[in-house]
Amino acid sequence: MNSLRSRLTLWYGLGFVVVVVVFIYLLHLTLESQLLEKACNKTYPDLPDWKLHDSMTEAEVEQIADNMLKSAFLLLIPVLVVAVAGGYWLARQSLRPIANVNRQLQAKNPGNLAEPISLPEMDYEFRDLVRQLNDLLMRLDDSFAEMNSYAAKVAHELRTPLAILRLKVEQAGVRIVPELADELESELHRLTHVVEQSLLIARAEQGRVMAMRSVFNLSTTVAEVVEDFQLLAAEQNRKFTLKSVPDCWVSADPRHVRQVAHALLTNALKHGSGDLTVRVKRSGKFAALVVGNRANGSPASTTEPTLGLGLRVVAALLKLEPELRLHRRHGAGYHVACLLVPVVEQLPMFNT
C-alpha cells in the first residue's frame, strides 16, 4: 500500500476498532461479574448453599452477557465504517497542504517558475518544505532565464552576419562559380531558418508566444497545408493520399496546428520513404491528424525519423497548448505521427 492517505485511514480505522473491541470485552466482563457476583447476588443465611441471582439462573445470566456481546459486535460494523470514513477524512485534511503544493507544482511551466508556492494556513511542518521548494524554483527560474536569454542572444546576434553574408553572395552571384553560389545561398538560407527556429523555441520557452485559441475546421486547414506536400511527394515518386472527414471543427490555435502539421509532413517527406498517408478523423472527443509514412525501402531508409529542431518547435508549441497531444510510433516498415486536437460540437458562426 503506497498511498499515505490509505495507510493513515487504515491505521486510524484499526486503532479505533481495537479500542472499541477492548471496550466491549471489558464491558462484557463487568456485566457478567455484576450479574453473577455483586449487585444482584442474594444470599439466605438459613440456607448457605443457596445463591439466587436476581430471578435469573446462571445460564440466563450467561445468555444475557452473550447477547450483549453479539449486539455490540453487530454494532461494531457501522462503527467500523464510521471509523474508516473518519480516518479518511482526517488523513485527507492532514494531507491537504501536500495536495495543494502538488497542484501548484503541476501548474508550473517555464513562464511561471518565479511565482512562489503559497499555502494559506501553513503548519510548522510544511513551512520549511515550502520555503525550500520556493528557493529551488527561484534557482531554476534564474538558470532557465539565463539559458534562454543566452540562446536568444546568440540567435539574434547571428542574424546580422547572416544578412550580410546573404547580400554578399547575392551581389557576387555572377562573379563566382554558379554551383558554389547556389550551394552558398541554400546553406545560408538553411542557417537562417535554423536561427529563426531557435529564436521561436526560445520565445516559446520564455512564455513570449501566446496561444490564440479559436474554432476552425481541421479538414480545411490540413487540405491547405498538404497542397505543397502533394507536389513534393509526386516529385519524389511517392504516392500521397489524403483521407479527411468533411467537417471537423476543433478548438486550438490554428497557427500552432498548422505549424505542427508542417513539421510532421516535412519530417515524413525528408526522413521517410514510401507512400505518405494523411488522415483527418474523429476519435471520441478529439480529432486526429494522422501522418503515416509507409517505409518500403531498405532498413537503412527506415531509420528512426528525427524531427530535430522541428521537434523542438513542436514540443515548445505543444507545451503552450496542453490540450493538444502528439503521439509518434515507429515500427518495422512504418512511421506514424498522430496529433490529437479537442473537437468542438457546436459550429461557429462563420465558416473558414
Added chain:
Amino acid sequence: MRILLAEDEPKVAEHVRAGLVAEGYAVDVAGDGDEALWLAESNTYDALLLDINMPHKDGITVVRLLRRKGIAAPVMFLTARDDIEDKVRGLDAGGDDYLTKPFSIVELLARLRALLRRQRPQAVNTVRVADLELDLLSHEARRAGEQIELTRREFALLEFLINASPKPVSKTAIVEHVWDQHFDSETNVVNVYIKMLRRKIDKEGLPPLIHTVRGVGFALREGEL
C-alpha cells in the same frame, strides 16, 4: 505576396487569414505587438495588417519601431477606433492606410491590392512580360491570348517573378515572399513549382520566359540570357 497579420482576436484573425489565403497571399499571424515586431524583423513582408489595440505593444508602437529600424513595408491599421485623432496618429507613425472594424473582407482585399499596387513602379492591375499577361484583380493569367489555369501558389509565384522582371530573384527571396513562415525552406519546393509553371507557361512552340540564372535563381523575361 507575403502578409503579416497582427490581430489579438482569434476569430477575426482566422477569418481575415482565410480570406487572404483564398486570394493567394502567404500569411503569418501574430497574436500581440511583441510577436508582430519579432516576425516583422525576422521576415520580409510585402505588407503588414496591424490591429491597433494589441497586448504588449499597440500597432502604432510596432510601426514606429519598425520604421526606426528601416523596415518600410506598407502598413494598414485595422481597428475598432474611428476617431480622427487615432487615424492621424496611426498615419503619422508610419501607417499607410486605415480600416475601421467592422469591415468587409472584400474591402480589406481591395485596399490591400491598392497598397501593394502603390509599391510597384506602375500602379496598374495588369502586369505584362512579353505575351504573358497577369490580371491581379481577377487572378487570371494569359499567354498569347490563351488563358492558363494556375493554382493560388503558382499565381503568387508568377506574380512575384513578373514584379521583379527582368531581374532574377533568388530561391530564398521566392520562399520569403510566396510561402509563409511555417514552410521548411530546406525542401526543393521552389524548383518543383518552377517546373510546374514552366509546363504551363513555356509550352512547346512558345519562346521560354522562365529562365534559370545559374548561381542566382530564376528570372522571368523575354529572350535568352
